[in-house]
Amino acid sequence: MVYCGHLTHFRHKNIIEYNNRPFDTIQEHDNVLIDNWNSVVDKNDIVYFLGDYAFTDHYGALELSRQLNGEKHLIRGNHDHRIKSINTIGFKTVNDVNMVKMPDGQLIFLSHYSHRIWPQKHYDVIHCYGHSHGSMPYLKNSIDVGVDSAKKILDEYRPFSYNEVLQYINQQNNNDIDGQQLLFQ
Numbered sequence: 001m002v003y004c005g006h007l008t009h010f011r012h013k014n015i016i017e018y019n020n021r022p023f024d025t026i027q028e029h030d031n032v033l034i035d036n037w038n039s040v041v042d043k044n045d046i047v048y049f050l051g052d053y054a055f056t057d058h059y060g061a062l063e064l065s066r067q068l069n070g071e072k073h074l075i076r077g078n079h080d081h082r083i084k085s086i087n088t089i090g091f092k093t094v095n096d097v098n099m100v101k102m103p104d105g106q107l108i109f110l111s112h113y114s115h116r117i118w119p120q121k122h123y124d125v126i127h128c129y130g131h132s133h134g135s136m137p138y139l140k141n142s143i144d145v146g147v148d149s150a151k152k153i154l155d156e157y158r159p160f161s162y163n164e165v166l167q168y169i170n171q172q173n174n175n176d177i178d179g180q181q182l183l184f185q
Helices: 015-017 026-040 059-066 147-154 163-174
Strands: 002-005 045-049 071-075 090-095 098-102 107-111 126-129 142-144
Touching: 002 163, 026 045, 026 059, 071 098, 090 098, 142 163, 147 163
Parallel strands: 002 045, 045 071, 071 090, 107 126, 126 142
Antiparallel strands: 098 107
């Protein structure tokens, strides 16, 4: 199975207040996010992690990575510069953006940031992003896969499976008229 996520902000105590996450401590926050991740991601699954991994040093980041199931691939976010040698903390690959082909042939453009235009958008390439913490309006064939968006859509702070990405995009595209979001219904 393939997953996309997640904007965890592990060990970032202010994220609880900034995004109204319902946790009393950062330890509780981190434990719940790790448990939720591992409840859906198996050891052999692939996870594309779309940035803002952790607010900690190299060793703290490595400790966190070892607790998370799956083969992890990082798309760097704006907070990931804090971890020196980020490519040595348990991610198989580290990129700024990436285009991946799913087992069914669907292409997905991965970026920490939301784009209005992305490579091969006009060929129905899907765009998964984070950064905005669920605050961006829907744009055809794109989805915010951060944990705050997952909480709104899936009712859990966890990664989206590829099938959930497809279901959400198909549902949203069916609510659009010529690719334009219905702002007034």
